[in-house]
Amino acid sequence: MNFTTKVPLLKSKNPIDYNSKIMSLGSCFAVNISEKFDYFKFQNTCNPFGILFHPLAIEKLIHFAVSQKQFSESAIFFQNELWHCYDAHSDLSNANKEELIANLNMVITSMLKQISNSTHLIITYGTSWVYRNRSSNSIVANCHKVPQKEFEKEILGVDTIAQSIKNTIASIQKINPDCEIIFTISPVRHLKDGFVENQLSKAHLITAIQQILNPKSQNLNYFPSYEIMMDELRDYRFYAEDMIHPSQIAIDYIWEQFAETHISPETHSIMEEVGMIKKGLAHRPFNPDSKSHMQFMEKLGRKTRDLESKFPQIQF
Structure with a gap:
């Protein structure tokens, strides 16, 4: 796709390659980009505690992981026949109280290892709007x-968001000072908050991030996914049926811009190979016993083995 007006993009000083270990945290765009990393067989993890939307939720769980704080029974509650934790997504909810606590603490332990080993950590903020529980007076990640x-x-x-971002950076750099942290704002508009309220919310996030980042920032970067959606992909054909989430075409375009600026040029050719192999493996022949198909599969097998021998972390 070609556009006359493009959002300026800054190339990463520490581009991603197939030796990189990537962790994505946050809102729906974190899931979208993680699915792309998965497709191209990068070493990638995404949202161990499920989708998180606001900065304080992400800050809290990173702090928990780094400090290895353990969840106890006081952190969970029973609602609609399931046990839940306000700090985690409902994907982790469980009918068994003990299992939920054990699972939360297991994720905390594994998250510490993932943060410690990550070369790149991508944090996507979705909204500045939060919900405060009246009984505990604490802000929740999920209602x-x-x-x-x-x-x-x-x-x-x-100012609150900026301080939260500083705290998040400090927690990560405490155990992994070399990790590159890439911030971005989700291109998904939270229109249930209202049109004006959504713009205000996104503006708070963008302003806070720009207060923290500067050209001299070490291992800190910003990718303008929200700006690309708003300024380049303005037409509603770039939205899904709900007219809120980006369509697959939009997701693919934003990914292309991310790959161009944050993935090393040498890695793109390997991604092409991975894509060709995956398409070949997904191909359904008219006659699987034909000589041409057998030759095709033999050639595909050689390509797969060659790539796996060069990059053992890539497995088909």
């Missing part, structure tokens, strides 16, 4: 369909 009357809705100020 788990608890009645609205149990929460107060509020928006995080720029």
Whole structure:
């Protein structure tokens, strides 16, 4: 796709390759980009605690992982026949209380290892709007369909977000000072908050990040996924049926821009090979016993073995 107006992009000083270990945290774009990394067989993990939308939720779980804080029974509650944790997504909810606590603490332990070993950590913020539980006076990551009357809705100020980002960076760099942290704002608009409220929310996030980052920032970067969606992909054909989430075409385009700036040029040819092999493996022949298909599969097998021998971490 060609566009007359393009959002300026800064190339990474420490580009991703097939030896990189990537961790993605945050809102829906974190899932989208993680799926692309998975497709091209990068070493990648995504959202051990499920999707997280606001900076304080991400900060809290990174702090928990780095300090190895353990969850106890006081951190969970029973609602609609399941045990939940306000700090985690409902994907982790469980009918068994002990299993939930054990799973939360297991994720905390594995998350420490993942942060320690990551070469790149991609953090996607989705919103500045948060919900404060009235009984505990604490901001939650997920409401788990608890009645609205149990929460107060509020928006995080720029200074609060900026401090949260600083705390997040400090926690990561405490155990992994060489990790490159890439911040981005989710291109998904939270229109349930309102059109004006969504813009205000995104503006707070963008302003806070730009207060932290500067050209001299070490191992800190910003990728403008939200800006690309708003300024380059303005037409509604770039949105899914709900008219809120990016369509697959938009996701592919934003990924192309990310790959161009944050993945090393040498790695692109390997990605092409991976893509060709995956397409070959997915091919359904009209006659699987034909000589031409047997030759095709033999050639594909050689390509697969050659690539796996060069990069043992790539497995088909």
